[in-house]
Amino acid sequence: MNSKIKNCIQLNPWITIPNLFVSIVTFLVLSTSAKAQQQTLSIEDAIAISLANNYDILLSRNDSSLAALDYSYSVYAFAPRLNATGGMIYNIVDNKRVLANGTKRDGNNIKSSNLTASVSLNWTLFDGLKMFATRKKLGEFMELGELQIKNQVVTSVAEVMRTYYDIVRQQQQLKAIEEQMDLINERLKLAQYKLDIGTGAKPDMLQAQIDLNAQRSAHMTQQTNILKLKEQLNQLLAVSVNTNYSVIDSIPINATLSLDAIQSGVTSVNPQLLITQKNLDIAQLTLKEKKADRFPVISFNSAYNFNRNDNKSVVDPYQPLFNQNRGFNYGLAATIPLFNGMNTRRLIKSAELDIKYQELLYKRDLAQITSSIANAYKDYDLHKRTLQLEEDNIKLVRENLFIARERYRLGVSTFLEMREAQRSLEDANNRLIGARYNTKVAEIELMRLRGDLVQ
Template identity: 35%
Template sequence: MKNFKYIVVFLIGLPFFAVGQTVLTLEEAIAITLENNFDLRIAKNEVKINEENVSLGNAGMLPRVNGVVTNNNTILNTKQTQSNGNEIEIDGAKNLNLNYGVGLEWTIFDGFSMFARHNQLKEIQKLGETELKLNVLAKVSEVYDTYYILVNQQHLIRSLDSIIAVSEFRLKTAQTRFTIGKASKLEVLNAEVDYNADVSAKIRLKEQYAISKIALNQLLVRPSETDFTVTDVILIDETLKLTDLLGLAQEQNPELQIQYINKKIQEYELKQVKAARYPSLSLSTGYNFIRSESPFGFITQTSGQNFNYGFTASINIFDGFNQNRNERTSKIQLENTQLQIDRQKQAVNAQISSFYQSYLSNLALLEMEQKNEKIARQNLEITLDKFKIGTISPVEFRTAQVNYANAVIRLTNAELLTKQTEISLKEIAGNLSF
């Protein structure tokens, strides 16, 4: 038993790796999520759709060519009386009118609306790409958060193992003392209650750990029962600066970038509305084949071809002041997009400033809890030595044990909270690594 405290210290520093379990690194978790996650795959397909829509034809710049076939047939019974008095009666007479050919229509000028539309389609493509980045950042942030929750829970389980080992030692000591008549049954019962409480706490924590694993497997689109363990280190970036984060956010925050793109889209929308003030010019041409058959008259069959061409020019002279109304409405919508940009800037700055204050506080708490955990561990080791030689009571020993357990919990929670605020800051700044 003289080496027991060294066993406890060893348990405290022992990585929580189960034999046979696959170690899933954070990088692997992110890579699997980016490849498999359903939301991201849907967002990627939306980007592909927007890419397909950026075309000259969709913008109205290319001509439209149509092939047309018209075939009209008539069957009738008729009786004709000619000028010379002769009568002709035909049953089941068939008339045929066949017309087929190709036609081309091409709007060659529409007040530059087609060019504005083409540029607008490009901005819509950029919008889809930026929305994809926003989704990626959100999912990666969720993976980060869930992963480090698992690391935190592994730390707590490992620490509980050392606490349980101490409680088990105390229980066996009490039972031995009771056997030789140096302790009462009450001491044994108290030790057993404390031991059971520690085991119960571990059972509850392992349940939370299992649920967190299921949540991460869901993000990775893997079977919920897939077993794994995570790495055992939480590295805190202590170099974040408020001014740098605010500057990065103005350039990289996806939600802010979306507002910028929406403004561009609305600017091109206004250009399309203004284009209605200009004249519109369209060209048209076609080539047709004609054939007709009739059993009546002097000409019973006709066939031919024709080529047609022309143009159409139009200009809006008066439309009940709708043009002016449409332009005013579009300008107001453009003004709203600028207001949305200003609002988003303020929201982003407020979010970063708020999280940064939490980040600084958590760093200070983390440093304090690291020192406190060392003190609590040292206190537990001294108390354990005194307990073994019988110079302190079981109550004092349990108090030192509980103090150390609480110190470990506060330290691991401080590590997790600090990492979570770091992740949130980088996500808002659009600078989260993945």
């Protein structure tokens, strides 16, 4: 992979592009200017811009950031809980008492205040090792988020590459149409010349003009197709739809891929398989959490309490005017689960079923990916051999066209022979361009299935 792309991929779980920031901004500024000279967008720069801007990648990155945030605070699950409370109450009351001996005691506008404060500590010492399983589970969720980013990156990069090389294909198709227009225009001039000197027929000249008009129509359609594909690529890059640029004029092919190399170690590279395996690991940790609910929870508790009661006056002579208490306490507490309606057992059974479900998902995904790789490689091998055949064939077609043009110019062949040779070149170009693009698409699909589009 190009070094620019490697520099912009950071699966931790953030993706940054520090080395490309200036170049990308410059590219976008120049591209949005209608009068600026059209810039060439390489496939590496297209991928880098997509990694920085693609909305699907940004959404996956946000989810992964939340998981990473949860894990960064998970260490505090082992720390004690410390809480402080306090309060101040003022009382103004009127009091009237009649004692058993008939004595009456009245008090009006009696003022008092009560101040309370406490600091309490609760520290879970043992909960069936649930806190350890929970912390490890949060770590697995963080790694799952990173894998989901990579999976989305692989998917987005593959889509960007397919669209980018489709633009290249359509531009090659446009050049092939322009070549046909030149050939037909030459044929039209020859037909007109022969008609003028009395050795040709008008239908030959008219047919050449009809063929030229058809190619002109195809040329306009092709230009529109290229613009539409560029708009699709702009959407994938998350840039303005008016951004304009040129692309490279060739489609590089890696003809060295082998089925054994693609299949080797795919279980440790393919993002989808890694995600399924990570979900299985999370399900197993969930089972440990549920089993921990069978054990007692032992905690250490401690508190410091302060209480002060201040009465300005009292009705009862035995009631204190001022009372203050403060003290420290500590001890152990145990919560022993005895019966909760078999809910713990139900949750354990549910977690066990989820593990079996995740195992089946992994086996299914492994079978599907293995089959997809085998089929994709068959397509790759077919298109690669077809490409080689068409590259050899185009040489024969061009040689045949050269001979037909010279024979027609010398008057030893017919107009139809010349037209048929040109149509053979058109068909051969279409097949060659299609074979080259199909080979590249099959190559991209193989690398996507393996997960090697990004490292």
